[in-house]
Amino acid sequence: MATTAQLPTQVSPPEFALSPALPHQIGGAEVWAFPVLPDPDGLLLGPGADEASEALGLDLLAALEAARATGRAGEVTSIPVAPLERSGEVSLVLLVGVGEGSVTDFRRAGAALARATKDRANVVTSLAAIAPDEGVSAVVVGAMLGSFAFHWRSTGPQERPVARIVLADISDDGADDELARALALGGAGWRARALATVPANLKTPAWLAEQAVEVGEAAGLDVTVWDEKRLAAEGFGGILAVGGGSVHPPRMIRMDYTPRGASKRMPTVVLVGKGITFDSGGLDIKPSESMLTMKRDMSGGGAVIAAMAALRDVGCPVRVIGLVPAAENAVSGSAMRPGDVITHFGGRTSEVNNTDAEGRLVLADAMAYAVSELSPTVLVDIATLTGAMKVALGQWTGGYFANDEVLAGHMESAAVDSGESLWRMPLVKDYEERVTSKIADGDNAAGGAGAITAALYLQHFAGDVPWAHIDFASAAESPSDRHEWTAGPSGFGPRLLLSWLGSEDPLAGIA
Incomplete structure (x- = not known):
């Protein structure tokens, strides 16, 4: 028996790109995202966070303290950037916990980043820059799968994955191959x-x-x-x-x-x-x-x-x-x-x-x-x-x-x-x-x-x-x-x- 059902057009996973530059050096970003690492003396922020703090006139570490952040894997602290404080197109800063820094932690951080940036056009993040071996792959796989959505609504999907994720401060020779493998997985x-x-x-x-x-x-x-x-x-x-x-x-x-x-x-x-x-x-x-x-x-x-x-x-x-x-x-x-x-x-x-x-x-x-x-x-x-x-x-x-x-x-x-x-x-x-x-x-x-x-x-x-x-x-x-x-x-x-x-x-x- 033939079926008459027709599947609506579905959303697509984010596109990914690599850049050796830090987030504040990359134009057109709507969101900047930085890793947060637990430390015995307090939380630490990853590459580009100091420069972002200066560009935005914000104390990102103070914002983490105010939010009582722990740095656990997948924890996200959101900091809206007011219009007068914007640098370029940036309207949101995300501070994403990476826990103990394992591959699993970075996969979870990537998924958390994707969930926090749905319906956005472009996010630039230095998450993968401090990841261990296979860390680029973990962030990408986590972000892809954390973005997944399916719909069968007459009005279209309720939300869409972030359109593009740029992995900043990545200059390893093998990163392109690792990214290609991650996209396949x-x-x-x-x-x-x-x-x-x-x-x-x-x-x-x-x-x-x-x-x-x-x-x-x-x-x-x-x-x-x-x-x-x-x-x-x-x-x-x-x-x-x-x-x-x-x-x-x-x-x-x-x-x-x-x-x-x-x-x-x-x-x-x-x-x-x-x-x-x-x-x-x-x-x-x-x-x-x-x-x-x-x-x-x-x-x-x-x-x-x-x-x-x-x-x-x-x-x-x-x-x-x-x-x-x-x-x-x-x-x-x-x-x-x-x-x-x-x-x-x-x-x-x-x-x-x-x-x-x-x-x-x-x-x-x-x-x-x-x-x-x-x-x-x-x-x-x-x-x-x-x-x-x-x-x-x-x-x-x-x-x-x-x-x-x-x-x-x-x-x-x-x-x-x-x-x-x-x-x-x-x-x-x-x-x-x-x-x-x-x-x-x-x-x-x-x-x-x-x-x-x-x-x-x-x-x-x-x-x-x-x-x-x-x-x-x-x-x-x-x-x-x-x-x-x-x-x-x-x-x-x-x-x-x-x-x-x-x-x-x-x-x-x-x-």
Whole structure:
């Protein structure tokens, strides 16, 4: 069934530029922003603040003291500049805390700066000038993601991101490359968040596939889409069963990235992202309040699409194939039923004892296809898979499982570098009997220790391939604005994947 919904034009993230000059030396700024550092003898201000104080006739340190500022990361002290005190176009000075000065602190400071300058034309800041290694990237990524907005209003967006951010007092030779990488990371996070936020009356499996084709072509990827007929012909029983209750038929998306100069022997990483465009729970229907966020149950697929589109920009040195099994889990006379047995790609069977445990059914098909047809060196799946993960880890940390210690180490390092937190969970062999069916090869609804048993179910489809399973149902939704996260779908995942795949040797110790 064709959809008539049309997405309005959305806002764009800020533009960024680098300058070796101090803020007061750069014309046309509407806002100046300076870092604030805690110090045992009192707060310190970063580069250009003394010159700004003199130009404006203001005592910025006194203003901090009056505001009882602490300098903690993301704390913002706003100082309006009265018309008679203006220097050029400046009408506002922001003093932004950077805490202990870690990369995370600077990411949070960048996000706070972006929130404080919405609807402004131009801000010049020396925040990044005192940042540690990767600090320019942290400020940019934080500012980009802290600016995110989505709207579907007839009158247009209520507010817009600051149009331009100039990072002042930056003269490092590698800063341009760091900025380009930061734009790729932040842009991937923005894209994943946008895809997850689009309502399901537009975001059907076919629509999601169209977005993958569009961004894939722009990024120089080869993109293939399976429609429902090809899925049936090739035996993708899990995807077909999950999508069987919807008027919007399922799809599987394949995106291929090959680095320049690749040889036939180059190792291949396969990423698999859950693409459930809306999850009603099926016949085992969810309570109504639990459905409110289910337009973003394709967040794993969105993370894969966004990461694939940025691989070239981060210089990924290995071949990567992204797979997104996409379906809408709906209720109708053709929906899968509790007790049904489905046959996955490759022949393994699953007894469906809970239609709301649908994500693992579509992931299983794509993983089986990857192992059988793509000869992966490493297989990673990413999904908003289980509510149990949120019970285990709370709101802000995703969980991951791995059958290979070296790969687990790569995931841990990427989590630290990206700011997308992960905690390793155990593949407890004692629970294996819970995912065994009496009539089929597997049971999709083992219950108890739900995140672990879901991982054990999926492990059967990974074969002997080094494999990691990322379940970020715990981090898929931000209830409020917090640091670089904006209220709504978080867009978690692409920064993590790109930090790993954009490293010098993402398969070190494995291939």
